[in-house]
Amino acid sequence: MSTAGDDERTEELETLQSIYPELVLDAPFAAHIDLAVAPTIPLPVRFEPAQDVHRVAYLPPLRLEVDLPAEYPAEGPPRVKLSASFSWLPPDTVDRLEREARSLWEEYSGGQVLFAYVSYLQEAAETAFGLSELTLPDSVKTELLEFSKRMKRELFDKETFDCEVCLEPKKGSVCYRMERCNHVFCVQCLQDYLNNCIEEGDVNNVKCMSTDCGKLMPNGKKKERLLSPKELLQIPLSLQAVERYAKIKRKKKIEADPTIIYCPRSWCQGAMRTDKYPKIKDVREMDESDSEAEEPVEAPPEEQSTAPGPEKRFVGVTGMDRLAVCEDCTLAFCKVCLASWHGDFVRCEPRDKNQLTEEDQASLNYIMKNTSPCPTCSVPCQKSYGCNHMTCFQCKSHFCYLCGAWLLPENPYGHFSNPRNKGCYNRLMDLVEGDMGEGQAQFGGARGAEQMADFWEQEAMRIQNELNAQDS
Template identity: 75%
Template sequence: MAHQESEERAEEWAVLQAIYPELEIDPGNPFAAHMELMVKPSTPLPVTFEQVVERLAYLPPLHLHITLPVGYPEAPPSVTVSTVPSWLPPDVTAKLANQALLLWEEYGGGQLFTYISHLQEAAETTFGLSELTLPSDLKPDLLAYSIRTKRELFDKETFECEVCLEPKKGSVCYRMQRCNHVFCIACLQDYYNNCIKEGDVNNVKCMSVDCGQSAHGSSKKKDRLISPKELLQIPISIDNVDRYAKIKRKKKIEADPTIIYCPRSWCQGAMRTKKYPKITNVSEMDESDSEADEPVAEVAESQDVAAFEKRRVGITGMDRLAVCEDCNLAFCQICLASWHGDFVRCEPRDSAQLTEEDQASLNFIMKNCSPCPTCSVPCQKSHGCNHMTCFQCKSHFCYLCAAWLRPENPYEHFNNPKNKGCYQRLMDMAEGDMAQGDIQFGGRRGAEQIADFWEQEAMRIQMEINELDS
């Protein structure tokens, strides 16, 4: 009889091991076994560690210990359930262990396969838990386990890179955090390093053409830039990530008319502001949502410089105090002099007063560059047609007259006879405006040309008059 019971218990292990190869028989007890069940919730479980919520995709496995007693299957199996560390509440582990007895009583015999299947299904819903609150000392272990397990499973898979279209093992690939698109690390590094080197930080985003589209593929959400913290994980070198973060910040500051610059000619640093804190550690910079380098909201209502100056003059008291973030000079936002206290009356400095070098640079830009009609960034064409796309804000415009063009049909502007200054002039200056001599422009640049022509004419006439008088 005892021999028959032993055979029945050995047969039970053989059946279970055929289904679950991970089941391990205890070397010291042939009728005891152990196995681990992966806990991967169908949706990441929110876990609160002292008011800090982390969403964990993987949790430490469920340890299942089973002992088949003498008399099994007429006698119920002995089951214990635990986790290391103990993240699962004791009442839940006790309930899970009791399920084995309930199944044995319900079906009248050995139902270990059904029981283990029940535990695997329950693990997908984290055993009925919608959230969990744990001590903070468990946070490092649980976070590390989730990250490590996710990476180990990812490394074993095979993916097709969406850039080079070659199948690659996960160990040489990277999954984007926000959209889950997968690319090989080599393609990501080549693209992002090149963008950062050229200063094209607005294109440091997911390279998938489908990224941001709705479920039906009918619309595309606003592109979101990759955070410095994620770039380091790809990995991109910390020097390049630091350059990326600083260029992004510089673009935002330059687009914000409320920022005042240091009056020292050798410094010209921006004033300190909480809106754009100075970068100290890029590894901690993890921007959320729409951290695309777009102009700040105040820009749209501050395009009129005179209106902004009027508001600035209205600043009173200590609100006038500004401190340069580079040289630490304290100065007045109104008169741009060194800080003179909040009770001194002052007048705004004439913003038109430029150094000789600055004036020469401004004259060159006004004469040789066409401004973007949206963000006013000066653009100069080196080659190609006169349909331009602004590097800064992506607006479409005409290089000849700086008129805004409809993105869906930008060439209509050059085919309309009513646009006499630009009609059929799409390919004028195809080799660049510096290579073909004088070309008539429109808009602001055209007005500069006309003013320059009449200034030269006036000087020529005056010279002729002077020659006649002499």
């Protein structure tokens, strides 16, 4: 025979089920519900014994089991039990949350409290129930992280976003959210842009496409982070494209580092082994720590010179500091004389330029005569078309192609309109068709010095030929 109390309990559970359809009735006066736990700020989780920390955005749901005794609601509180998969919620936190059911019942003076209690748990879940960090065994790490990743993707797929490139509304299932900045683009736009950058070797632009992205530095420039190979594979890009990206990025870093020595074997020319730029093994394991956009490498003060050469680079290099091992052919050689490794106690001298191969010397001569070096990273640049305001492909520095001077990014053209810059004044459009299109022009800086030296060498040869002709 039903009583008024039975009707109250039944009515409350039915009302709660109409609000939360996921509520499951287990018995006439018992039910359970799984409450999502998605903290507003991802919760740091430390996994022992490795002690690695991950910020988890979605935790396994909190299960609330409710049993309404006969004395509820007038004379007694509801009986509640809380639990979660992997037992991730600390026991003292569980006890505190369960005691809140009685506190609410007392506050409501014996009234119905299930809706208020569920609301309380949902609000507490947004702050991870007041936890600042979790410590869990390493055995649950994979499942917990996979759960968070799966939940994040499922919720994302159901939303609709405006792609910041094509500006069309797209379902989340065909979009990708950047890991660091949370900007959203459709996968097609991302793939088109990133594949094009990688194909052209422009790896310094493999980053978020949003104009709002990047950290503003004190000098007014934006420092933007490159995307990691692991994230590129998630977008997804092909493994072949990501491997090309990682290799080109590593190659550019090595080439910009004046401390790296190359194998003396003419058929190898591999870089020396270094922990600074470890050889790529598996791009699928390369995370964000390998993808920072780095500033051009500068040599220590004692290694810098206006005309760097071996005699400057190796000042103070002694003993085992001279040993280098090629990362490709494993040849052990001396950094100073480039001979096969001869031990610690053999005195050696730097090789001079006369020891370059004929092919290397020809390449060096061409570079010196036909390119202008970037004033920041020294990468040789050659203009194919346009004005003499250049932007370095590698480090993005602005400079003058004629004299090699560094230009202010906010006003690069002022250099060409200043009468005090006599060598470049009103010469913005000189060589508009590039070096190959218009031939020689008067340069300044290092290229100008090379040009002048070549001119006097040719003059000396001409005079010598005239004298020889007179003698004969």
